[in-house]
Amino acid sequence: MTDHATADSPRLARPRRPDEHPAGGGADGRPLHAAALRFYWGPMDCGKSTMALQMNHNHARQGRRGLVTTRIDRSLGPQVTTRIGLAHEAIEVIDELDLRVLVTSRRAEGVRIDYLICDEASFYQIAHVEQMAELVDNYDVDVYAFGLATDFRSRLFPAARRLFELADTVARIQVEVLCWCGREGLLNARVVNGQVVREGAQVVVGDTAYTAQVRYQVLCRRHYRAGDLGPGSG
Numbered sequence: 001m002t003d004h005a006t007a008d009s010p011r012l013a014r015p016r017r018p019d020e021h022p023a024g025g026g027a028d029g030r031p032l033h034a035a036a037l038r039f040y041w042g043p044m045d046c047g048k049s050t051m052a053l054q055m056n057h058n059h060a061r062q063g064r065r066g067l068v069t070t071r072i073d074r075s076l077g078p079q080v081t082t083r084i085g086l087a088h089e090a091i092e093v094i095d096e097l098d099l100r101v102l103v104t105s106r107r108a109e110g111v112r113i114d115y116l117i118c119d120e121a122s123f124y125q126i127a128h129v130e131q132m133a134e135l136v137d138n139y140d141v142d143v144y145a146f147g148l149a150t151d152f153r154s155r156l157f158p159a160a161r162r163l164f165e166l167a168d169t170v171a172r173i174q175v176e177v178l179c180w181c182g183r184e185g186l187l188n189a190r191v192v193n194g195q196v197v198r199e200g201a202q203v204v205v206g207d208t209a210y211t212a213q214v215r216y217q218v219l220c221r222r223h224y225r226a227g228d229l230g231p232g233s234g
Contacts, residue, residue, distance in 0.1 A: 035136045039121070039163040041149045042173035043218045044188050048146040049082045051173060052119045055144050056088065059115055066115035066142075067102065069093050071123040072205060080119045093124055099131040103141055115142035122147035122157040123203055129162040136168075151202050152190035152216070154224065177218050180230030185218035189229070196227035 042048055056068055070080050071093040078092040091102065103113045118124070118132065124147075135141040145167070149160050156164075164170055177185040189196045190204065192214050204214060217229060 035115075035140045035142045036168040037132055037136045037143045037145070037163075037166060038169045038171070039145045039147075039160075039167040040171050040173055041122075041147055041160065041163075042175070043148065043177050043185055044216055045083065045177045045185075045218055046173045047082075047175040048148075048173060049080050049119055050084060050086060052117050052144070052146045053080060053082065053086050053088050056117045064114040065112045066117060067091060067106070067113060068117045068119070069099070069102075070119040072120055072203060080117075090119065093118075093128060095125055097128075099128055100135055100139070103135055103139060113141060115144065118143060118145040118147075120147055121145035121163060122149070122160040124159045126158050126162050129159050129166060133166050148188065150187065152188055152200075153198055153202075154187050157202070179218065179220035179223055181220060181223060183220035183222070186221050187219055187224040189217050189219050189224055189227075191215050191217055191229065194229075194233065196224075196229065 040048065040051060052068070056066060059066055068080060068088055068090040069092075070078070070090040078090055079087055080090045081087045091097075093099075099116065103116070106113050116132070116135065118128075121129075129145075132143040132145065136143055145163055147160055147163075148157060149164075150156055179185045190200070191197070219229075223230070
C-alpha cells in the first residue's frame with residue numbers, strides 16, 4: 001500500500017455487520033455513523049499505555065467489544081505493558097496487517113467489534129492510519145490511538161503526522177512529565193552510553209532505566225537542545 005490514501009489497495013465493501021440493527025442502531029446501543037478516530041499523544045512516561053488500557057476497560061464494562069493492538073511494545077511481545085505494572089494481551093501490528101481485514105474477518109465469524117485500541121500508534125505505518133479512518137467512516141468502528149508525536153530528533157513520526165491530519169479529535173495527555181530541571185518535559189532524547197545522540201534509525205527499542213546502554217529520557221526543550229541530561233549524568 002502507498003503512504004497516502006488507499007487508492008492502490010482494494011477497498012473492502014461494507015456488508016451489514018452481523019450485529020447491526022436494520023433500524024439504524026448498533027448492538028452496543030450507540031447510533032450508527034457516530035464513530036470517531038481519536039488520537040491521544042504525549043512524551044514518554046505520561047501514561048499513554050495506561051490510558052489505553054483504562055479506555056479498553058471502561059468500554060468493555062459497558063458491554064462494548066473491541067480489540068487491542070500494539071506495535072513494538074517495550075516488552076517486545078504481543079501485549080500492551082505499562083511502567084506501573086499493568087499489562088494486556090494485544091495483536092501485534094506488522095507491516096502486512098490490514099486493520100480492516102482484521103475487523104471484517106472477526107465480524108464474518110460472528111464476533112462483534114465496536115472499537116479498536118491502538119497503542120504505540122506512532123510506530124504504525126501510514127497505511128494503517130488510513131485503514132483506521134476507513135474503519136471509522138465505513139464500518140462504524142471507534143478507533144482510539146495512543147502514541148508519541150515526535151522521535152528522538154524532535155521530528156514528527158510519519159504515522160503521528162497522519163493522525164494529526166485525519167483524526168476527529170487530537171488530545172495531549174495531561175499527566176505532566178518533568179525534565180530533570182523541573183520544567184515541563186516535551187521531547188524524548190535518545191541516550192547512548194550516557195550521551196544524547198541525534199542520528200540513527202528512527203525506531204530503536206529502549207526504556208528509561210539509567211543502566212541501559214540505549215535509553216530514553218524526557219527533557220525540556222532547553223536541555224534537549226543542549227544535550228544536558230542533568231547533574232551526575234556523566
